[in-house]
Amino acid sequence: MTTNDANATTHARGGRSAIIEPGVGYLKGLRELPRHLTLKSISAGTVAAIFGCSGPALIVIGAAEAGGLTGSQTVSWLFAIYFLGGLISLVLAPFYMQPVVGAYSIPGAAILVGALTAFDFNQAVGAFIMAGVLVLLLGLSGVIGRVMRWLPMPIVMAMIAGALIRFGTGVVTAVGAAPLIVGAAVIAFFVVMRFVKAFPPVLAALIVGVAMAAVTGSIETASIDIAFAAPTFTVPTFTLDAFLAISVPLAILVIGAENAQATGVLMVEGYRPPINAMTVISGVGGILAGLLGGHNANIAGPMTAICSSEQAGEDKGGRYAAAVVNGVLFAAFGIVAGYAVPIILALPRPLIGAVAGLAMIGVLLTAFQQAFSAERGHQFGAFVALIVAMSDMKLLSISAPFWALLLGVLASWLADRVEIRRATTVAGT
Template sequence: MDRTKRGFVEPGPGIGAGFRDLPANVNPKTMSAGLVAAIFGCSGPALIVIGAADTGNLSNGQTVAWLLAIYGLGGLISFIMALNYKMPITGAYSIPGAALVAGSLATFSFDQAVGAFIMAGVLVLILGVTGLIGKVMRWLPMPIVMAMIAGALIRFGIGAVDAVGKLPIVVGAATIAFFLSMRFVKVIPPVLSALVVGLVAVALTGSFGTGEAGISFVMPEFTAPTFTIDAFLAIAVPLAILVVGAENAQATGVLLAEGYRAPVNAMTIISGIGGILAGFLGGHNANIAGPMTAICSSDQAGEDRQGRYGATVVNGILFAAFGVFAGAVVPLILMLPGPLIGAVAGLAMINVLVMAFQSAFSKSAGYQIGAFVALIVAMSNISILGISAPFWALLAGAAISALVEWPTAGARKEATSTGGAH
């Protein structure tokens, strides 16, 4: 019996198997990819959350509780999914969701927002348990999904170029180190070379930041939820769509591009559970993360695809530790210059982007018009009804493809065939 078609959780090798094989898959490449993903997720995105907390006039304790919820549970999701499926399925939280919440806190009290966080998690959980998201992802033509991934992640590549202009010596040195390492040094991951050389350049040029985050080491303060219809419509529904239509969709596409059979239902279910638990702790959602899954699943995490889950485990440990010690760690993270973090993250995604473009615009795959529409919509960063571009890219790409390309059943089956490693 095909359990996935009944909406159940897809089976995996199991956490025991993941633990057993983990020592063999924790190496310099997986560790460096996991570290880069963690630094990326614990720097700029943390500032978005802190800014949202400031908008809502939250206490330091409530802010620390928010960070504990999304980072602690995000790390736990990475740990569970990576070990159970032996895939680099990486947990974190919705960065656009944090921006959505920041705007909403000008209208809603934080206890109402917390109630909406929990309701958003329930919505995501229902979508996963019913298997609806898995069915939609199996129906969507793969070139359109890959084009969405390319459009959504291209900003990281462009960001790496922009970073050179902002901090030329530091970022330039890191970039040169990356490509020289890729060409001449096989034992050291290029992304690790870039990070180390970048940090040395930061030290030599005195480019460290001030390390002022606006919060200190305090105990978390939890907020009792209040459930209202207004907050459900304004926060919960858009947040649930962001989690499923942006973060999970990106992560699924990245995994498919790297040759994995993504457990879509399980990814949605654990994102729903993460949203509910994070809400009770005072955080907006803990779920599968698109950009960090891209970093941990790329070839920068090692040539052996079956071993790249070690990068996600490393990332999960660092994420959880960041959540626990958020009040003390945030000022240290803020000392790293943003352009260096953005550049290293962009360099780590080069091959992911190359594969996404190849899969999206291969003549044999078809759906070229729909894929192009998905690409440009995802690149636009448009937001409608509080829902970010990746969701609209999939919707627009599929709609235009159905209108002008009218694929046959056989072509659709071929284009949506994923194959891949377990």
């Protein structure tokens, strides 16, 4: 039985399937980990960690500043989401031998920039915990798994393409912002891809980019005023207003944005992701992070895309090693967040964005191919899902990936029925 077959198997208990998908187990995953710790898997995991520890950290710091948090509260927030996010990778990746990466909700942090001006931090912490409870209950119900498996694959792939296309266009934007640094990184990526098969192109891009940044004097220590402090406990206050304004949108973002993206990219790469387990652990992560003053620790969409891509190695069965590397680095960043933030942020932002975009090229290509394959139908719905996800729209505080799936399915039901019937007929002959 293959790894993916094992992950797809369910245990029948009393005529019902287990809610949490069975995996290959930690012993097998850890036993085979050393041989999968290749230069490619280590570099992909490192690139994903650098991406997650740079720009997104600024969003969290901005939200903390907007809410008037103390230095220790801010460090506690960073510790909660980074340490627990890394722990999620270390729990799921070896157990399922799939590159499932944990982090936190980046759009969730963004909505808190405004929310923390309306609610005190005790109310926000109560809302964080309630959001985790919502996600946990949805995971235990098995509803999310059934919905994701019911969604037409072309629409899911189109949503992934639309949600991640900003990383592709971000490479072009980054070249314009820092032509020498990013241009050298891009050239290194394609030269190594073409001529040096044994070396990871994304690692070459990072090394050359950092070297060029050092030569041009573009590496500057970030002036983030956070000293090291131990994590602190904030007493939660539970209110209906905070539940409606923070908990509900945050839970929807975790499921409809981060988890949906991660599930989609894993499907793009040929995995059968443990959707219910991913949802349950995101709920547990939300509760635990809330107790430490963080908004949510959950499955990461873009970072899962990096670690599951071909940049993490040719052997798909071994790419989970990239997620393990990422988990170790992420957790370590959380422990020393007060010191590590300025160091990570010293790297040029355009370089970080460009390297992340280069790592996702393979994922984007596969997503587009599967979304608009004429043999599979749903092309109109896939197009709607693509443009909605690309628009980065927010409606009712819910981000674009959720609406892309919903509107894509609706458009396909209205406009693709003849094509779907034809594709089904052809597939059955």
